[in-house]
Amino acid sequence: MGHFQKMSLFVRQRSATITGLAALLFTALLSLSSLADAGEITDMAGRKVTVPDEIRSVYSVSPPGTCMVYAVAPELLAGLNYAPRPEERKYMSARVRHLPVIGGWFGQGRMPNLETLLQVRPDIILVWQWKDSATTQKIEQTLKPLGFPVVHIRIDTIADYPAVFGFLGRLLHREKRTAPLIQYAEKTLRDTDALQAALSDTERIPVYYAEGADGLRTDCSASLHAELIPFCGGKNVHICESGDSFGMSKVSAEQVVQYDPRVILARESAFYKTVYTDPRWQNIRAVRDRQVFQIPRAPFDWFDRPPSFMRLLGARWLMNRLWPEKYPVDMIQETRTFYQLFLNTPLDRKAAAEILHL
Missing domain, CATH: 3.40.50.1980 (Nitrogenase molybdenum iron protein domain)
Structure with missing residues (x-):
């Protein structure tokens, strides 16, 4: 040049x-x-x-x-x-x-x-x-x-939702809109508090949070991404401090076998569709007892990624999954109520059942 x-x-x-x-x-x-x-x-x-x-x-x-x-x-x-x-x-x-x-x-x-x-x-x-x-x-x-x-x-934390809705209501001049959202959030927190108070540490159900298409990524017990497990009366089997805010730690199938959780929460449908036939998972109690649940994800994930307000509905879903006798709710109707309130979206029972993977 x-x-x-x-x-x-x-x-x-x-x-x-x-x-x-x-x-x-x-x-x-x-x-x-x-x-x-x-x-x-x-x-x-x-x-x-x-x-x-x-x-x-x-x-x-x-x-x-x-x-x-x-x-x-x-x-x-x-x-x-x-x-x-x-x-x-x-x-x-x-x-x-x-x-x-x-x-x-x-x-x-x-x-x-x-x-x-x-x-x-x-x-x-x-x-x-x-x-x-x-x-x-x-x-x-x-x-x-x-x-x-x-x-x-x-x-x-999920406990911050009432305050965040209140702050945004004042900031955006939407106090009338946020009032029922705050009420729903506060009721959810009261329900989780009541359930936790009724359980001893030994009664809490061991839960494995399966992420990734093979189910071999998860989040630590101290992670925001797995916060709903202890909130809803479970005990995260992957006990550790979070290395970073992203999470999704890699684990081995042998490690999950050793954890032997009573319940597995499946984030990806690809994993959920194969977990009952994959030989690596057959000796795990949750699989033997058919206690693997696919987390609803529409329109946003109910459990994590992103950790959104949908976790308020996710908490009710998880309490019902872990403790159906202690928390007996009609999750189809609960889903319809939540979608109308938070998303301004009417659902019939069939659509709600599909979201719940029922």
């Missing part, structure tokens, strides 16, 4: 950089100017944040927050973290199904598409990271120059 060509290339690159920075600055200024009619709130991390009085669009950097906004005010969602799966699309409005996929900070090294985020220009950005201060700092460092108000929510 000659001297003139090198200089020409440098000029073009420099011009593109300046243009990109100018566009970024212009967008940031627009975002700041939109706060002219704004007020100061205290977010769930105790931070003072200036937000518009009327919030018209919201982006969450990870699926748990996106799911919360979907339940409270789906019309305010500015974008999605990932392309919806077929079982999710079935229960989403056409508007939400066709929102731009911005991405986010979740999983293994994922990041949002900042160009798409700047195009969408949400009024606020919700941030949630489970006990991961390093990732949260990285998010703040990336978003701060863009000028968007960043609001932290706290969902470290």
